[in-house]
Amino acid sequence: MNEEKIEQIIKKYQHKKGILIQLLLDIQKELNWIPPNIIKKISETLNIPVSHIYRVASFYAALSLKPIGTHLIQVCLGTACHVRGGSKILDAVEDFLKIKAGNTTDDMTFTLSGVNCLGCCAQGPMLMVGNDYYGGVKPTNVKGILEKYK
Numbered sequence: 001m002n003e004e005k006i007e008q009i010i011k012k013y014q015h016k017k018g019i020l021i022q023l024l025l026d027i028q029k030e031l032n033w034i035p036p037n038i039i040k041k042i043s044e045t046l047n048i049p050v051s052h053i054y055r056v057a058s059f060y061a062a063l064s065l066k067p068i069g070t071h072l073i074q075v076c077l078g079t080a081c082h083v084r085g086g087s088k089i090l091d092a093v094e095d096f097l098k099i100k101a102g103n104t105t106d107d108m109t110f111t112l113s114g115v116n117c118l119g120c121c122a123q124g125p126m127l128m129v130g131n132d133y134y135g136g137v138k139p140t141n142v143k144g145i146l147e148k149y150k
């Protein structure tokens, strides 16, 4: 962790109001998650209660209170994808990575998440790796897709 950079980010928002979400997004972008020691530092520096920071950080899906791997995999389990076999895609990803949804591989390469909709229901079942969308995914495609990110 680049502590100097984190200090700079926090100080940038000193003496400003209504900045917590943007500050947390900046930290998330830098570290890929919001560690407890950074929450304490934000609280002390900006005089914001720790409980409030946790409440905000746990509310927004873009913020994570757990370390996230280099590649976030999102498997859609929304209705349109579900009827086209979304849960089988999730099973295939879990089998390939040997982790369950909500977890990160030991080497911190992948974090797996099941989500409700990726906004392209007609192309389901959908899978997203980072910013890359994959539509019409079959369980047999999963290995080939994920190998590219290793």
Ligand code: FES
Residues within 6 Å of the ligand: 076, 077, 078, 079, 080, 081, 082, 116, 117, 118, 119, 120, 121, 122, 124, 126
């Ligand atoms: S339900 Fe899967 S993309 Fe919308």
